[in-house]
Amino acid sequence: MTARRVPLAPWLAFALILVAAPCVFPSATSLTMMSLMGIMIIFALSYNILLGQTGLLSFGHAVYYGLGGFVAIHAMNAVIRNKLGVSIPVIPLVGGLAGLAFGVLFGLVSTRRAGIVFSMISLGIGELVSSSSFILRTFFGGEEGITTNRSKLTSFFGYKFGPQLEVYYLIAVWCFFCVLAMYALTRTPFGRMCNAVRENPERVEFVGYSPRMVRLIAFSFAAFFAGIAGGLAAISFEIMNAQQLGAQQSSLVLLMTYIGGVGSFTGPIVGAVIITFLQIMLSDVTSAWQLYFGLMFIAVVLFAPEGVVGWTTLHLRALRGGAARRLAPAYALIGPSLAASALGAIMIIELTNRQLAEARSEGSSMRLFGFDVDASTLPPWITAATLFAAGTVLCFRVWPRVGDAWGAVNARLHFRGD
Amino acid sequence: MSTALALINLYKSFGPVQIICDVSLNIASGERHAIIGPNGAGKSTLFNLISGRIQPSSGEVHLNGEPITGLSPFEINRRGLSRSFQITNVFPKMSVEENLRCAALWSLGHKYTFWSPIDRLSDVRERAECLMECVGLTARRHVSAGVLSYAEQRALEIGVTIGGSADVVLLDEPTAGMNNSETEHAVALIRRVTEGKTLVMVEHDMGVVFSLADRISVLVYGQIIASDTPGRIREDPAVREAYLGQAVS
Numbered sequence: 178m179t180a181r182r183v184p185l186a187p188w189l190a191f192a193l194i195l196v197a198a199p200c201v202f203p204s205a206t207s208l209t210m211m212s213l214m215g216i217m218i219i220f221a222l223s224y225n226i227l228l229g230q231t232g233l234l235s236f237g238h239a240v241y242y243g244l245g246g247f248v249a250i251h252a253m254n255a256v257i258r259n260k261l262g263v264s265i266p267v268i269p270l271v272g273g274l275a276g277l278a279f280g281v282l283f284g285l286v287s288t289r290r291a292g293i294v295f296s297m298i299s300l301g302i303g304e305l306v307s308s309s310s311f312i313l314r315t316f317f318g319g320e321e322g323i324t325t326n327r328s329k330l331t332s333f334f335g336y337k338f339g340p341q342l343e344v345y346y347l348i349a350v351w352c353f354f355c356v357l358a359m360y361a362l363t364r365t366p367f368g369r370m371c372n373a374v375r376e377n378p379e380r381v382e383f384v385g386y387s388p389r390m391v392r393l394i395a396f397s398f399a400a401f402f403a404g405i406a407g408g409l410a411a412i413s414f415e416i417m418n419a420q421q422l423g424a425q426q427s428s429l430v431l432l433m434t435y436i437g438g439v440g441s442f443t444g445p446i447v448g449a450v451i452i453t454f455l456q457i458m459l460s461d462v463t464s465a466w467q468l469y470f471g472l473m474f475i476a477v478v479l480f481a482p483e484g485v486v487g488w489t490t491l492h493l494r495a496l497r498g499g500a501a502r503r504l505a506p507a508y509a510l511i512g513p514s515l516a517a518s519a520l521g522a523i524m525i526i527e528l529t530n531r532q533l534a535e536a537r538s539e540g541s542s543m544r545l546f547g548f549d550v551d552a553s554t555l556p557p558w559i560t561a562a563t564l565f566a567a568g569t570v571l572c573f574r575v576w577p578r579v580g581d582a583w584g585a586v587n588a589r590l591h592f593r594g595d
Numbered sequence: 596m597s598t599a600l601a602l603i604n605l606y607k608s609f610g611p612v613q614i615i616c617d618v619s620l621n622i623a624s625g626e627r628h629a630i631i632g633p634n635g636a637g638k639s640t641l642f643n644l645i646s647g648r649i650q651p652s653s654g655e656v657h658l659n660g661e662p663i664t665g666l667s668p669f670e671i672n673r674r675g676l677s678r679s680f681q682i683t684n685v686f687p688k689m690s691v692e693e694n695l696r697c698a699a700l701w702s703l704g705h706k707y708t709f710w711s712p713i714d715r716l717s718d719v720r721e722r723a724e725c726l727m728e729c730v731g732l733t734a735r736r737h738v739s740a741g742v743l744s745y746a747e748q749r750a751l752e753i754g755v756t757i758g759g760s761a762d763v764v765l766l767d768e769p770t771a772g773m774n775n776s777e778t779e780h781a782v783a784l785i786r787r788v789t790e791g792k793t794l795v796m797v798e799h800d801m802g803v804v805f806s807l808a809d810r811i812s813v814l815v816y817g818q819i820i821a822s823d824t825p826g827r828i829r830e831d832p833a834v835r836e837a838y839l840g841q842a843v844s
Contacts, residue, residue, distance in 0.1 A: 366700050366716070367709035373697045376686040382668035383646065383678055385701030385759055394707055 221445035223402035229439035232375030237303025243422020245404025248275030264333035269408035276404015284396035310419035322418025438484020514571035521565025599624035605654035632814035677761035687741030698758025
């Protein structure tokens with residue numbers, strides 16, 4: 178058998194998207210958003226080295242993102258203060274090396290065991306670092322954080338990285354190479370042993386490998402790439418504060434990775450793009466946006482544990498196997514039921530949010546899906562409750578049909594040996 | 596002939612319960628040695644002690660003349676001892692080929708290599724190819740280990756065990772749960788893959804034991820009551836009384 182070649186087409190497409198995106202979405206908002214997406218893609222992929230590839234569930238991955246960012250921002254300020262001839266493009270590497278250093282340090286403590294022990298230690302380290310950020314004020318800058326001015330660094334072939342567009346392209350270049358590096362990593366002997374450790378750490382010991390060492394190296398790589406993401410964030414925002422390394426950021430990266438899908442390499446990329454988009458868009462539309470993230474996460478865990486990418490792959494494979502005819506009737510029934518249920522739920526959440534949290538300051542009248550409603554009157558509540566109840570009941574009724582349809586599809590695919 | 600594996604006054608107790616009691620055993624290199632005994636005699640515990648999965652309460656284990664007592668399983672494996680498990684213990688979501696590659700990596704010196712693609716390592720590819728051929732799973736190379744049939748999983752288990760070219764191989768009930776033709780197949784496989792190696796196996800099927808083993812040790816209540824050639828073990832009155840009963844007469 179010849180060595181499997183890496184197909185070039187997806188990489189060219191990826192590079193093309195990165196290059197062309199600002200031409201398609203040139204506004205300032207979308208530039209900021211796309212910069213954040215690039216950063217989050219690196220961050221989420223680095224997290225998946227742990228979760229998807231090595232089977233380590235970390236609750237404190239933002240520590241390495243944040244510390245990388247802080248070290249990067251201090252490095253930038255030091256460069257400015259001492260007028261060193263260092264320009265912006267190397268700063269993310271500083272962040273990465275800082276992430277790596279802390280990754281090795283904390284990895285030594287936490288990778289001895291996998292499973293719950295590892296998760297608990299990661300949570301502990303996360304709390305430790307984020308609480309120390311309020312004690313070590315000179316380094317973390319307390320509440321307001323540390324700021325910098327990226328345009329004061331030495332220019333790089335004439336680029337000062339003042340405009341967001343230049344920063345976007347800097348992030349795009351780093352993003353491309355980090356994604357490439359992390360992909361390559363999955364195809365090395367080390368990457369294979371990460372999977373083996375995830376599957377069966379005990380057996381790994383009996384083929385000559387120390388699972389602890391595999392975990393430690395994986396952890397260090399994850400921290401390194403998270404540090405690069407943090408360094409890019411420091412450049413992009415010109416500010417770093419304690420929130421960036423706290424529990425919320427750690428759960429965000431878990432959310433992105435899981436919603437995108439831990440089982441495939443592209444999952445975290447898709448997750449990072451979707452969640453970053455929703456984070457910025459949803460927070461404009463509703464103040465309860467974090468609640469929706471939580472619900473979305475629960476829905477994915479319950480109904481599509483392979484994530485968005487896993488779900489899509491599954492359906493594409495079924496469709497190629499000629500399953501459209503079998504699935505369509507069931508989906509035609511479940512689709513509207515789900516939509517009604519979701520619509521009802523969203524209305525209830527928004528009405529509740531308005532009544533409980535915002536009514537005092539902003540009054541009870543609001544716009545909901547293009548209609549002007551008053552949250553203190555009954556009709557919108559009745560509509561919402563009816564929609565939700567009817568949709569949910571229908572969902573429960575129709576659900577078995579979806580199961581049956583999939584049963585038939587799976588039997589057929591299996592029979593054909595796909 | 597030199598000694599491949601030596602157990603010297605090995606003891607193991609879990610709390611007040613003594614599982615292994617003063618076991619001493621020399622296994623020459625190139626020998627096929629079977630350990631038999633009734634359920635609960637401590638056979639699996641003995642394997643766990645030798646392979647480093649658990650540590651003895653006292654006594655020593657020597658591999659090729661060097662002490663390996665107290666070493667972790669991967670250190671023992673790197674010194675050339677490999678074992679299989681009674682309950683199939685492979686990497687279920689990885690393909691047959693990937694399982695065998697993982698088994699071969701360390702012994703081919705690739706360690707924690709993260710700079711070169713695994714597909715480019717021709718030695719790993721060839722070893723995996725050879726192992727698949729050997730255990731008869733070439734046609735199933737891309738199938739996940741978890742969905743193989745039971746007999747195929749047992750074959751893969753042996754493949755993973757011999758994947759690192761260890762010269763001392765411990766097989767824990769390699770034919771457990773197999774029907775007659777599968778057992779026959781497995782015996783031929785074991786004979787083939789342990790050619791020129793030292794084999795120690797725990798086995799309940801007396802047919803397998805007597806057809807494969809050069810020597811047999813009988814373990815009863817954590818003690819070796821006899822260790823000899825199959826012919827003499829068959830005639831040994833103490834063994835007949837303690838374990839074999841009428842089964843082999």
